[in-house]
Amino acid sequence: MKTATAAVLRAYDEPLRLESVRIPEVRADEVLVRIHGVGICHTDLTAAAGGVPFPLPGVLGHEGSGVIAAVGEGVTGLAPGDPVVLGFDSCRHCRNCSRGRPAYCEHSAAFNYGGTRADGSTTLTDADGAALHGNWFGQSSMCSYAIASARNTIRLPSDVPVALAGPLGCGLQTGAGTVFNVLRPEPGSTIAVFGLGAVGMAAIMAARIAGCETVVAVDPLQSRRALALELGATTALSPADVDDVGRAVRRESSGGVDFAVESVGTEAVVRQALSSLRTPGNCATLGLRPGRNPVTVDQGHLLHGRTLTGVIEGDADPLKFLPTLVDLWRQGRFPLERLVQTFPIARIDDAVAAARSGEVVKAVLTFPTDDTGG
Ligand SMILES: [Zn+2]
């Protein structure tokens, strides 16, 4: 049993409150990670507002990174002291997992949103000993210690800043994976990215690495457009400055882009992204919106060789894909630190506000690493 500090959500739409919690001993297939940093992803905010069916009270956080404190006796290839980043969880056995596509695991909901282990037990209790829901994306890492498993724990090289690595596990994997694994642009392709949060910025960096010649960045925030231009966008525009966003992107790309990445998820932006495509062309939609989210598309527009595809977690296997991203990061080609602003966990309210407003691209909460955790 370990004592830890967690950001606990006791009711939807209420602030996350720091509480002292208890973590049980790890089971045979589990890993205990002392969390150094955890990114705030929009899916955490959507869940905190009740937009994802995660049971309460519970602990969110699914972009955790840190150092392994303990491993269960059945875990191989990971050891205490290893720096690690955590990804989403999956069963690794179902039809989709066995085909290398764990982002579409048939048991994804239970493994990522269920709030408990498969047997119904929880990996956290509060100071009074009452169960708290954990296992959010197989980690619940808005806590100074998190229980994960070898299924979603990826060792980091010792020369990277561990506390900054967490966003690789969701937002950055989503944006970069969509480009590398789904759209797969050939060198010389044209691409537009709608929405310049961490997902969109990762798509821009990946597009540049893939050799895209024209990279159009679209976002209403000037600061984000400026950063996108530094990270690889070749042109940037604000939807507020033009009457027809699709037409403006087509103008910037000699008649339309081969690929579009849409990270917002609203009908308006999906339609802008589709309208920006040349023929043939492929648009990936990534933004998660709460509840049903119908979008009307013109079938005649799709007929001309255009595709609209949805993507979860970049269609990536984190055990394989995160080491690739880490390599690119070490080479200076995927400078994720440019996206990150850190906040000590005590300032969680400021971090959540900055993530909500878009004032920071990626807020990462950090935990004091001199705390022994009891
Ligand atoms: Zn599976």
Ligand SMILES: [Zn+2]
């Ligand atoms: Zn996420």
